[in-house]
Amino acid sequence: MNIQLTDKKVQIFHSTLKLINIHGFHGSPMSKIAKDADVAVGSIYHYFPSKEDLIIELYWYCKEILNKEVFSTVDNTLPYEAQFKMIWKNLIQYYTKNTDHFSFLEQFYGSPFYEGIRTNVFKQKTERNVLVSFLQEGIKDKQLKDLNVRLLISAYLGVAISLVRGCLYEKTKPQEDELNTMVDIIWNGVKL
Template identity: 35%
Template sequence: MSQEEILAEKKKAIFESTLELVRENGFHGTPMSLVAKKAGVAAGTIYHYFDSKDTLIIALHGYLRSRMFKTMLDGDDETRDFESRFFTFWKKHYHFYVQNPNALYFIEQFVNSPYYERCPEKENDRCQNIIAQFLKTGIETGVLKQMNLKLMSILVHSSVVTTAKVSLTKKVEIGETELQQVAQVIWDGIKQ
């Protein structure tokens, strides 16, 4: 393994440990020393990558968003009809959260914390940009209703988050049929 790969693995271990600890203890209950211990790295190693816990938390948010958007857009085919793209997009978003529950809980805490306000403006915009850009295309082409784009983005994203949380907590069994039904309700609400 090259030195670059070793460093990348250490950074990934730091991120994964932070995710687990934040889910268990929240942001304030997750000191850098605990992250280092859980990740199996020296405290100095963390400070090699991140000069503070704030920097780590903001970087982790960007990392998670990048992974999520890559997953959601993987295999997207702009030549397909908008409706089928919407269902694929919505379900991939859902599956990302169900397969990465620590990411779901981290992102929820992050956007409702002062960290979100400290995120560089471009990074904040990027958080909703892919969803918004996709929906904007639907509005502009007349497939979706004329509606405040930000509100429509929030509606779609929150339906994904809520469905994933219900599934993860096992409050309701969510199979493919239920998943299709929820996505259909959202689609029916926003389509022209």
């Protein structure tokens, strides 16, 4: 479902994101979200039939922003390996600059909300699953091992997420040499 964004929806998304990161899913009732967004509770229900719908649409909103930021600077004329490495580094940069999105996505993936849509996530449109499409293209073009794309996602994102978590915990930023080393390790593990 691709929702049409209005200023009010964006306001609701930002308030929801902020409150969930502070209080969790259950500690962020619609009334608290409405108050923080400075809108009536009815306005939220006008756009989102339920809190579950709001949270799922917030997930897709965050993913669309992430995809735009991560993939918009990638030069498609570069060799696949260079694109692979650039996208991974862009992911790290995005997550370290947007810790609110990172924290929300971390909570979301471990929640019943994600369980409810998990089977449909890999079937979503290409624009929503840009990374999945990119990795599938690498398999098709014989750049990557012919593995289940979920395994490739785990190798690719798992390392990125672990690195970002460590940096957030230590209150540090990843160094360029660390990024290069890690992405080389991933590439060497999945390249054909």
